Amino acid sequence: MAEIVRMPKLSDTMTEGVVAEWHKKVGDNIESGELLAEIETDKATMEFESFQEGVLLHIGVQKGDTAPVDSILAILGEKGEDIAKLLEEEKSTNAKVDEKEIEKPDRNKS
Amino acid sequence: MSTTTIEKPLKNKSKEVLNFSKKQYLKWYKDMLLMRKIEERIGHLYIQQKFGGFCHLYIGQEAVVAGTASACAKEDKHITAYRDHAHPIALGVHPKYMVAELYGKKTGMSKGKGGSMHMFNKEVNLMGGHGIVGAQIPMGAGIAFADQYKGNKGVTYCSFGDGAARQGALHETFNMAMMWKLPVVFIIENNNYAMGTSVKRTTNVEDMSEIGKSYHMPSFVVDGMSVEAVHNAIEEASQRARDGEGPTLLDIRTYRYKGHSMSDPQKYRTKDEVEDFKDKDPVSQVLDTIMSNKLASESDIKKIQQDVKDLVDESIKFAEESPELEPHELYEDVYMQKDYPFIKD
Numbered sequence: 507m508a509e510i511v512r513m514p515k516l517s518d519t520m521t522e523g524v525v526a527e528w529h530k531k532v533g534d535n536i537e538s539g540e541l542l543a544e545i546e547t548d549k550a551t552m553e554f555e556s557f558q559e560g561v562l563l564h565i566g567v568q569k570g571d572t573a574p575v576d577s578i579l580a581i582l583g584e585k586g587e588d589i590a591k592l593l594e595e596e597k598s599t600n601a602k603v604d605e606k607e608i609e610k611p612d613r614n615k616s
Numbered sequence: 617m618s619t620t621t622i623e624k625p626l627k628n629k630s631k632e633v634l635n636f637s638k639k640q641y642l643k644w645y646k647d648m649l650l651m652r653k654i655e656e657r658i659g660h661l662y663i664q665q666k667f668g669g670f671c672h673l674y675i676g677q678e679a680v681v682a683g684t685a686s687a688c689a690k691e692d693k694h695i696t697a698y699r700d701h702a703h704p705i706a707l708g709v710h711p712k713y714m715v716a717e718l719y720g721k722k723t724g725m726s727k728g729k730g731g732s733m734h735m736f737n738k739e740v741n742l743m744g745g746h747g748i749v750g751a752q753i754p755m756g757a758g759i760a761f762a763d764q765y766k767g768n769k770g771v772t773y774c775s776f777g778d779g780a781a782r783q784g785a786l787h788e789t790f791n792m793a794m795m796w797k798l799p800v801v802f803i804i805e806n807n808n809y810a811m812g813t814s815v816k817r818t819t820n821v822e823d824m825s826e827i828g829k830s831y832h833m834p835s836f837v838v839d840g841m842s843v844e845a846v847h848n849a850i851e852e853a854s855q856r857a858r859d860g861e862g863p864t865l866l867d868i869r870t871y872r873y874k875g876h877s878m879s880d881p882q883k884y885r886t887k888d889e890v891e892d893f894k895d896k897d898p899v900s901q902v903l904d905t906i907m908s909n910k911l912a913s914e915s916d917i918k919k920i921q922q923d924v925k926d927l928v929d930e931s932i933k934f935a936e937e938s939p940e941l942e943p944h945e946l947y948e949d950v951y952m953q954k955d956y957p958f959i960k961d
């Protein structure tokens with residue numbers, strides 16, 4: 507089963523991260539504990555070790571690009587696995603979350 | 617006393633005469649492996665934002681608390697800093713209550729109101745987890761004073777970091793503790809860094825046992841990567857305390873493999889340094905002793921590893937499924953004094 511690796515929250519105040527370096531490329535096998543990428547947070551550039559395992563099937567954020575915490579950083583799974591469905595699901599849940607966000611009262615006002 | 621320094625690696629394990637029982641080695645292995653594995657998961661849960669607040673991992677330092685717990689008595693008391701996830705495990709608290717505390721759940725050790733840095737448990741006399749660096753030094757002596765005053769038998773184990781050891785309160789505490797011969801063991805969990813500042817950069821007295829000697833406090837350097845060495849040192853120190861001879865200072869040399877907290881890029885040390893310490897890994901050392909002395913079969917070890925994995929999964933599940941606090945609970949467990957004289961509006 508393919509799994510999403512999300513942009514980790516590597517500092518208390520981090521809201522988004524920049525991928526400073528990828529240490530793996532699509533097709534590489536990844537073990538838990540292996541260095542996957544370097545991520546620049548609001549504080550420093552941190553090494554990000556994978557805690558998931560599998561073949562790197564998809565890179566969601568290219569080197570130099572910025573993405574919010576929790577967005578798709580990569581997808582790991584078995585070689586040749588189809589990830590289209592996973593990406594599609596992610597899109598639709600994101601759309602739902604956005605709707606909810608609009609309904610919510612503004613927290614900062616209360 | 618068997619206070620080998622960290623510079624001397626243990627050799628010829630198989631030729632060693634074992635001073636501890638098979639049961640003790642297996643317990644150490646299981647407890648320390650559980651500390652290690654649960655904290656690895658805790659680190660992952662943190663970066664996935666399953667819980668908030670702070671998170672300081674103990675990975676690498678397991679032998680210090682495991683050796684303390686095996687050498688202490690039931691009535692003894694414990695107080696430590698914010699790096700406190702492993703202490704409840706060593707003292708026999710089910711890890712699910714610690715994980716639930718991280719999650720801020722009602723079922724947590726401190727009713728979900730303390731979080732990562734404030735693990736308390738009355739049954740095993742764990743007097744916290746404290747976030748103020750060094751605050752537990754005078755508090756630990758205070759607990760020991762209370763026991764002495766009331767005629768209780770217990771000894772207090774007061775753990776703090778190499779950074780905390782440089783707080784001024786340590787000196788007043790040491791002076792009084794020696795004056796009154798308090799039943800306390802001061803444990804420096806010396807991992808060589810206070811956040812990113814090495815011991816070398818903060819003092820010209822790198823041997824921290826010297827601090828105690830200036831108060832004529834019995835003080836020793838202990839190999840903190842060896843659970844046996846820690847146990848022996850704690851046992852001797854406790855005996856002194858129980859015999860009414862007062863405090864001991866142990867400079868226990870250990871090492872943390874992970875960053876200070878979760879947002880530490882660790883630019884102050886090399887990767888080689890971390891790897892060198894992994895060669896003396898406390899959990900692997902115990903496993904080596906078990907295997908080379910044939911204290912257990914491979915399948916016994918596999919079973920322990922599986923039990924640990926199950927405990928970790930169970931603990932996380934428990935935390936995730938536990939209820940949140942009710943809003944009214946925010947106003948409970950709060951100390952209030954109507955005529956408090958210091959803050960007036």
Ligand SMILES: Cc1ncc(C[n+]2csc(CCOP(=O)(O)OP(=O)(O)O)c2C)c(N)n1
Binds near residue numbers: 810
């Ligand atoms: C009174 C106080 N000053 C500063 C801090 C910030 N702080 C948190 S941890 C830490 C370093 C302490 O290092 P050490 O005592 O060696 O413990 P370790 O983290 O290595 O276990 C500092 C300075 C604090 N929490 N409290």
Ligand SMILES: [Mg+2]
Binds near residue numbers: 779
């Ligand atoms: Mg330290």
